[in-house]
Amino acid sequence: MFRSFSTFNYRIWFLGALVSNVGGWMQATAQDWVVLTELTDNDATAMGITMALQFGPPLVLVSLTGWVADRFDRRRILLVTQTALMALALGVAALLLTGIMTLPLMFLFALGFGITNAFDAPARQAFVSDMVSLEDASNAVALNSASFNMARLIGPAVGGVLIVAVGSGWVFVLNAATFLAMLIALLLIRRNELLPRVKSRGRNGLADGFRYVWGRSDLKVVFIMVFLIGAFGMNFPIFASTMAIEFGRGADGYGLLSSVLAIGSLAGALLAARRDRARVRVLIAAAGLFGVASIVSAAMPSYWSYAAVLVIVGFSTVTMLTTANGYVQTTTDPLLRGRVLALYMAVVMGSTPIGAPIAGWVTDIAGPRAAIIVGGVAGLLAMGTGLAWIIGSGRLRRRENTRFRLTLDETTPITVPRVDPVEFSDEVAASTTPIRTERAD
Numbered sequence: 001m002f003r004s005f006s007t008f009n010y011r012i013w014f015l016g017a018l019v020s021n022v023g024g025w026m027q028a029t030a031q032d033w034v035v036l037t038e039l040t041d042n043d044a045t046a047m048g049i050t051m052a053l054q055f056g057p058p059l060v061l062v063s064l065t066g067w068v069a070d071r072f073d074r075r076r077i078l079l080v081t082q083t084a085l086m087a088l089a090l091g092v093a094a095l096l097l098t099g100i101m102t103l104p105l106m107f108l109f110a111l112g113f114g115i116t117n118a119f120d121a122p123a124r125q126a127f128v129s130d131m132v133s134l135e136d137a138s139n140a141v142a143l144n145s146a147s148f149n150m151a152r153l154i155g156p157a158v159g160g161v162l163i164v165a166v167g168s169g170w171v172f173v174l175n176a177a178t179f180l181a182m183l184i185a186l187l188l189i190r191r192n193e194l195l196p197r198v199k200s201r202g203r204n205g206l207a208d209g210f211r212y213v214w215g216r217s218d219l220k221v222v223f224i225m226v227f228l229i230g231a232f233g234m235n236f237p238i239f240a241s242t243m244a245i246e247f248g249r250g251a252d253g254y255g256l257l258s259s260v261l262a263i264g265s266l267a268g269a270l271l272a273a274r275r276d277r278a279r280v281r282v283l284i285a286a287a288g289l290f291g292v293a294s295i296v297s298a299a300m301p302s303y304w305s306y307a308a309v310l311v312i313v314g315f316s317t318v319t320m321l322t323t324a325n326g327y328v329q330t331t332t333d334p335l336l337r338g339r340v341l342a343l344y345m346a347v348v349m350g351s352t353p354i355g356a357p358i359a360g361w362v363t364d365i366a367g368p369r370a371a372i373i374v375g376g377v378a379g380l381l382a383m384g385t386g387l388a389w390i391i392g393s394g395r396l397r398r399r400e401n402t403r404f405r406l407t408l409d410e411t412t413p414i415t416v417p418r419v420d421p422v423e424f425s426d427e428v429a430a431s432t433t434p435i436r437t438e439r440a441d
Helices: 008-038 044-055 062-071 074-097 103-131 134-165 168-188 206-214 217-232 236-246 251-274 280-298 303-331 334-350 352-366 368-392 426-432
Strands: 396-398 406-408 414-417 437-440
Touching (some): 008 074, 008 168, 008 236, 044 236, 062 334, 134 251, 217 303, 217 334, 217 352, 236 352, 236 368, 352 368
């Protein structure tokens, strides 16, 4: 389960990311609560707009951010982006502590966080492949998710208590301090032990990554499934905060719901780390479980029964995202990995600007339970999309010598678009894709 820890660089990276992620979740809790209760009067639409501004830039800037992640030193990119995120956190803290923060200013800072994260996310995701071997890449992605969700288990609860105890401004100060852990980790990484990688010399940027994804039916299905759930089902800040208010709870109650969600998320990440590789069938099952659990959670009559179902929601969400991320990382041409991951992150993060305002509007009009049901239906649609692809591609077949039992054939080859043979050889392809492939002429 922890085989990636045998690599020094990954161990240092993991520890730095864990500390930084705890601060990040503390800040996310504080930001959501400030917008919902301090800058507005429980306005879920304003919260949705904040999320849209923060998660919109990865979609708008995807043509640039993926090319940057493929073309330049990812470690240096992360040093710049992490420093910028720390400065933005200090800026928000200063305005909150001096009492001059306004909703328009918070919108501007949310946009600043979004632009910086648009460059940070694809570089950070692709950097994992620079630290560990291909055989350990899926395990490293799953452990990254475990780190993220261990922080999610601690950060929101601590953030909620700190908001009540010392105020939201100091939460941003503490988050800024946690960025130092990531910066120190990046400085301690042994650059001579990073795996060599092919740098893109082309000028087509996103177009190459888009053509590659468009030529892969499996990747298109993965992206569609992630988009459906990301846009309409993963608006947890809106769902959890408004449900906390509906149950008569404050900031500490909201933070606790986020931590409860992380219990299931951590379990999903650790289970994903045990798998030898990412499979689409796991993604489909997780999407279906997410849909059912979300709809059930919307019917829960009390705070604690709602919290209990959130464990299953968190488990299915992280199982789905970790599997999708691992599948994209380990089956993508290394020459285009940064651009394909930028597209993937644009789908995951960029779907929020579409779904968050809608979720906020539905919450304001019909209540949070209706918005949660919409997200659950999106999960069931995602499952149906995956099942339709499996059946249409001929992978689901009747088992020989039986009448009703079915079997899933994972040996059916995937057609992979041809790339420049000068820059990408068949030997590299063979070591990159743990699926059967056949070249498209």
